Amino acid sequence: MPPRDQQIHSSAGHFSSAELRRFQGSLLMAKPKALRQTLDSYTVKRINKTIKAGDCVLMRPSEPSKPSYVAKIEKIEADSRGANVKVHVRWYYRPEESIGGRRQFHGSKELFLSDHYDVQSADTIEGKCTVHTFKNYTKLDAVGNEDYFSRFDYNSATGAFTPDRVAVYCKCEMPYNPDDLMVQCERCSDWFHPACIEMSAEKAKKLDHFFCESCSPEGQKKLQNSQSTSKIAETKVDSKRRRR
Incomplete structure (x- = not known):
């Protein structure tokens, strides 16, 4: 197939001189974009x-x-x-x-x-x-x-x-949804969904103080007993906040 410009020139021979002048004039009068x-x-x-x-x-x-x-x-x-x-x-x-x-x-x-x-x-x-x-x-x-x-x-x-990757919270290890009610532990500062800690939303709204299971006196006592029996002194209780 010949180049496109060769096709145009060869077909030009079929136009009369008057038609060519009109065609050229229309190009000159064409409005720019x-x-x-x-x-x-x-x-x-x-x-x-x-x-x-x-x-x-x-x-x-x-x-x-x-x-x-x-x-x-x-x-x-x-x-x-x-x-x-x-x-x-x-x-x-x-x-x-x-x-x-x-x-x-x-x-x-x-x-x-x-x-x-x-x-x-x-x-x-x-x-x-x-x-x-x-x-x-x-x-x-x-x-x-x-x-x-x-x-x-x-x-x-x-x-x-x-x-x-974003920070995750609570036991469920989910990123924070600002629409969801959460309660904050006063000791470790982590956040929890009431449902994840078996607490009703109504009770959570009325809380004056909250300590998570790991930071509460009962939780600390359980942790100490667990450490003494299993001899795993390296157990971390503040690793709830991770990045996903």
Whole structure:
């Protein structure tokens, strides 16, 4: 097969000189691709909210029954007239949208910052929201509808998370879910789910002081008896907090 440009030149011989002039003229008159400009901010009129790069927004889902998508704005662009505004975004994934799915320790407002970038119309923005760090989220006195948190980056192709290890707590050795009630031992400072220590949630809420089984006087006595009979002096009682 001949190169593409040779095909074009050979076929040109079938056109009249007038047709060739019209064709060449149309090429000269062809409009260049419209230049786009980067905006520092943009007001979404439908919701009367001003957005800028770095903001987190709620975006209209593909199906009305689904919750709003959450994204971080990377850049805002418009055409030369300031119209046809597009937002370059980086998507947040919900746990159920990840390859591994939702797990017990995932919070109801937890999101994963993905490596999935996209360009969307600014008209699809439904509102603004805040994606907190995990630490800041756990310090909130009240969690609003627009409050979320993220503690993992997510690779959408491989399903890998960064970081791939987090602190685990309680006898069940699960990462912390901020939605779950936990009680803290005053001595070792570890946290426990009431159900894991055979305690009701109602009782846990009324506690003034709590010592875990290992740190309570009864637990210490059992440990000493166990050490004296088995002669395992190296037993650690403070190793509940590990990394997974």
